[in-house]
Structure formats: C-alpha cells, structure tokens
Amino acid sequence: MSASAAQPADAQRTDARRGRGVQRENTRARLIAATVELLGARSLDALSATDIAATAGLSNAAFYVYFRDVHAAVLAAVESVAQLPAGIVELAAQPWTAQDADSSVDAFLAGYFAHWDAWRPVLRARNLAAEEGRPEFVIARQLGSQVIADAWQRQIAAGQAAGRIPARYEPRPLAHVILALLERTGAVQRDYDDLGPAWHAEYTGAVKHTLLAVLGFRRSRRGV
Amino acid sequence: MSPASLRSARDAAPAAAAPAPAAPIRVAPVPEPAPRSARHANLSGQVMGTKGLATRRRLITAMIGLLANGPLRDITVKAIAAAAGLSPGTFYLYFRSVPECLLAAAGTVSQSSPAMLDVLEQDWSDESGPDNALNLVLDHLAVWEEHRTLLRLRNLAAEEKDPRFLRQRQLALGPAVRALAALAARQQAKGMLDPAIAPEALSSALFAMLDLVISVIHVHDNKRPSVERSHIEAASYVVAAALGCVEDCVGDRGEDCA
Numbered sequence: 001m002s003a004s005a006a007q008p009a010d011a012q013r014t015d016a017r018r019g020r021g022v023q024r025e026n027t028r029a030r031l032i033a034a035t036v037e038l039l040g041a042r043s044l045d046a047l048s049a050t051d052i053a054a055t056a057g058l059s060n061a062a063f064y065v066y067f068r069d070v071h072a073a074v075l076a077a078v079e080s081v082a083q084l085p086a087g088i089v090e091l092a093a094q095p096w097t098a099q100d101a102d103s104s105v106d107a108f109l110a111g112y113f114a115h116w117d118a119w120r121p122v123l124r125a126r127n128l129a130a131e132e133g134r135p136e137f138v139i140a141r142q143l144g145s146q147v148i149a150d151a152w153q154r155q156i157a158a159g160q161a162a163g164r165i166p167a168r169y170e171p172r173p174l175a176h177v178i179l180a181l182l183e184r185t186g187a188v189q190r191d192y193d194d195l196g197p198a199w200h201a202e203y204t205g206a207v208k209h210t211l212l213a214v215l216g217f218r219r220s221r222r223g224v
Numbered sequence: 225m226s227p228a229s230l231r232s233a234r235d236a237a238p239a240a241a242a243p244a245p246a247a248p249i250r251v252a253p254v255p256e257p258a259p260r261s262a263r264h265a266n267l268s269g270q271v272m273g274t275k276g277l278a279t280r281r282r283l284i285t286a287m288i289g290l291l292a293n294g295p296l297r298d299i300t301v302k303a304i305a306a307a308a309g310l311s312p313g314t315f316y317l318y319f320r321s322v323p324e325c326l327l328a329a330a331g332t333v334s335q336s337s338p339a340m341l342d343v344l345e346q347d348w349s350d351e352s353g354p355d356n357a358l359n360l361v362l363d364h365l366a367v368w369e370e371h372r373t374l375l376r377l378r379n380l381a382a383e384e385k386d387p388r389f390l391r392q393r394q395l396a397l398g399p400a401v402r403a404l405a406a407l408a409a410r411q412q413a414k415g416m417l418d419p420a421i422a423p424e425a426l427s428s429a430l431f432a433m434l435d436l437v438i439s440v441i442h443v444h445d446n447k448r449p450s451v452e453r454s455h456i457e458a459a460s461y462v463v464a465a466a467l468g469c470v471e472d473c474v475g476d477r478g479e480d481c482a
Binding site: 043205 | 379380420421422425432435437457458459461468
C-alpha cells in the first residue's frame with residue numbers, strides 16, 4: 001500500500017502546496033501524539049494500533065503505513081521526547097562548589113523531576129519495555145541515559161580532583177548509581193501520592209541530601 | 225582501610241547469566257478472597273491442612289522451576305501442573321491463573337535476609353561504617369542473585385502499578401527498610417547525619433536505588449552484562465555517604481573530615 005493511499009480523506013490531502021514529505025511527517029507526528037496521549041491513560045500492554053489510529057483520527061491502515069506495530073509507535077514517541085533539556089544536563093556537568101552546590105542540586109532536581117512529570121508515561125513505557133528485554137528499547141534507554149551519565153561522570157571527576165570524593169571510586173559506575181537513584185525517584189514519586197505531600201518533600205529531601213553527600217558537600221559532623 | 229579490600233571472595237561471586245527476557249505480565253483484576261481464614265482456605269473454600277499446603281507449595285516450586293527455563297509468556301497452567309505431577313484441575317483449586325501463582329511465588333522471597341538485618345543493627349558510627357555499607361550491598365545482591373527472575377518479574381508488575389505486586393515488594397523489603405531507617409535515626413542521634421533528613425524516606429530511597437542498580441545496571445552499559453565490582457563499590461559508597469559514614473575526604477576548605 002502506498003503512503004498516499006493510506007492518507008485519510010481529510011484536509012491534509014487537499015493542501016496541495018505541501019510536499020508529500022511534510023504530509024507524511026504530519027501524519028506520523030499525529031500518530032506519535034496519539035500514542036503519548038494514550039500511554040498517559042493506560043499501560044503499554046493495553047495499547048492497540050486501532051486505538052492509536054482512532055485517537056489520531058486516522059484509519060487502521062494508516063497506522064501500519066508508518067509503524068510495524070504498537071511498540072514501534074511507542075519507540076518513536078520515546079525518541080521524540082526522551083531527551084532531558086540541555087540546560088539540566090549542563091547543570092549536572094558544570095562542577096559545583098561548596099557555595100553553589102545547594103542551589104545547584106535544587107535547580108537540577110526541579111528540572112529533572114519536571115521532565116519526568118511531563119513525560120512519565122512515555123519514559124515508564126520505555127523502561128518497562130527495556131526491562132522486558134526488547135533490544136530497541138534497551139538501546140533507547142541507553143541513549144537517553146548516556147548524556148546525563150556523561151554529565152554526572154564529569155561532575156564526579158571534578159569532585160575527585162578537588163579532593164571531595166575519594167579517588168578510589170570509578171566515576172562511570174558511580175554516575176550509574178546516581179542515575180539509578182534519580183531515575184527510580186522520577187519514575188515512582190507520583191505512585192505514592194496517597195502518602196501525602198509531606199512524604200513527597202521528605203523523599204526529595206533525602207535524595208538531595210544523598211547527592212550532596214556523595215559529591216562530598218555534606219560530611220559527617222563528628223568532631224565538629 | 226578500604227572496604228574494597230574486604231570480602232574479596234564474595235565480591236567475585238556476582239556474575240549471573242543474563243536473565244531470560246521477561247514476558248509482560250497481565251494480571252486480570254481478581255476479587256480479594258474472603259478475609260476471614262482466607263489464608264488457610266483453597267479456592268473451593270476448603271481449609272488447607274498439611275497436605276493442601278504441601279500441594280500448593282509443590283505448584284509454586286514447579287512454577288519457579290519453569291521460570292528458570294523460559295519466559296513467563298510460555299508458562300501455562302497445564303505446564304505448571306505437569307511439572308508438579310498434578311492435574312490442571314488441582315492447580316485451579318489453589319490459583320485462578322498463572323500470574324496469581326507468580327504472585328504467590330514472589331511472596332516466598334524475603335529481601336530482608338538475616339545477614340542484612342544483622343549488618344543494619346551494627347553500630348555504623350565508627351570506622352566500620354563503610355565496610356558495613358559494602359556488606360549491606362553484597363547481602364542485598366546475594367538475595368537478588370538467588371531470586372533474580374522472580375524479583376524482576378515482581379518489580380515489573382509493580383512498575384505497572386499492580387498494587388498486589390507493589391505490596392509484595394513492600395513486604396519483602398519491609399524489615400530491611402525499617403532497620404535502615406532505625407540506623408539512620410541512630411546516626412542522627414550521634415550527630416553524624418543531618419537531623420532534618422526523614423530516616424524512612426532516606427531508607428526507601430536507598431533501597432529503591434539498590435534494587436534498580438542491581439536489576440538494570442546492564443541496561444546502561446552493554447559491555448557490562450552483570451553487576452560488577454565497581455558498581456558494588458560505588459553503591460556502597462553512596463549508602464555510606466548518605467548515612468554520614470564517609471570521612472576520608474579533604475573538603476573544599478581544606479579541612480580534614482576524618
């Protein structure tokens with residue numbers, strides 16, 4: 001089936017000034033937007049091509065012109081949104097000092113959790129599919145983590161150069177462990193909303209404390 | 225003394241084969257069984273005696289055995305019953321579905337091992353803190369290595385917000401989470417940890433981190449298919465630092481924290 005045959009009989013086709021490539025991109029973007037929307041309301045398992053197409057106002061056949069299956073659509077959604085804002089990555093990479101560490105970690109956590117809040121369903125679907133062993137999602141998750149892992153690695157190396165972090169720990173694995181702490185917090189923090197806003201603040205406070213302690217900005221007060 | 229120099233024999237242990245890809249878990253909502261004496265009755269309402277409990281355990285053991293050999297999606301009621309030497313009809317006396325049997329299987333795993341509880345009851349305020357943190361991570365990992373498939377499937381289902389699996393996770397980790405929170409409170413009383421930190425929140429965050437480090441660290445880096453020593457040491461450093469046990473640093477202002 002050709003792409004044009006699958007176009008819906010709507011205004012898109014009548015817009016003769018648009019190139020076919022632009023038209024294709026728009027249809028694809030509509031399907032991705034529908035996928036993102038539906039992931040917010042149901043689990044990955046419950047998603048169907050029919051529902052995605054219907055939500056996008058397209059035919060079932062149109063869906064299969066662009067995507068092999070539901071997972072391919074979800075992967076496209078992941079690739080379109082999964083990147084952390086560059087400013088947040090830069091904040092993690094820029095070496096912190098004793099003077100600005102507290103405000104830097106606040107700003108970083110706010111930006112990081114805002115990203116999760118905005119895209120939680122898509123990011124969770126990505127992690128779930130990766131956990132299930134789907135290689136393309138494992139790679140997508142890897143690519144998504146790589147940039148921020150690099151940033152933390154630089155932050156840790158700077159901390160070691162400054163003598164704040166023991167030099168015997170390898171920066172890369174330590175960056176991965178920090179990511180695990182952040183990612184889990186980002187993924188589940190809304191699951192425990194029923195525990196109330198106080199729990200939320202306490203949990204974020206514990207994560208902030210842990211980050212500062214790991215980076216050597218908060219040490220034992222013994223002997224002080 | 226570097227914690228890395230300790231327990232080298234155990235350090236070498238974690239090298240599990242890559243787990244089989246897990247199947248998505250679909251658990252249909254099932255009405256909770258009748259509350260009164262529900263734990264002792266099978267699905268026909270018959271009270272389970274020694275024999276009934278043993279049959280149920282045989283089914284769970286058979287399920288765990290099948291999980292070791294293939295993905296969940298390939299496991300059928302018929303296969304579980306056959307592996308247990310029972311009829312499918314017997315299976316349905318005890319479980320409504322394969323996922324329900326999985327839930328029961330996950331319920332047999334405690335992530336709060338005696339070794340973990342023991343290390344959490346120690347005094348971490350002296351120089352043994354970092355070593356205790358390393359032992360905690362190794363003990364946590366040991367449970368994971370033994371029950372990796374079940375724990376992964378349980379966490380996957382919990383991630384999908386299946387409340388029953390979420391509850392299983394809380395039960396399995398509960399004693400350890402409480403013990404770590406108590407430890408954090410003791411560190412606070414000794415002035416080693418900021419009193420503004422909520423001990424329960426810190427404990428939950430650290431265990432969530434450990435579970436994720438152990439179950440998916442290979443996802444971040446293809447070249448490292450298993451949890452490696454460097455990750456274990458990094459995780460133990462994070463635990464020790466969070467609890468105020470790291471002292472061998474110099475600090476920005478040149479003060480010796482030791």
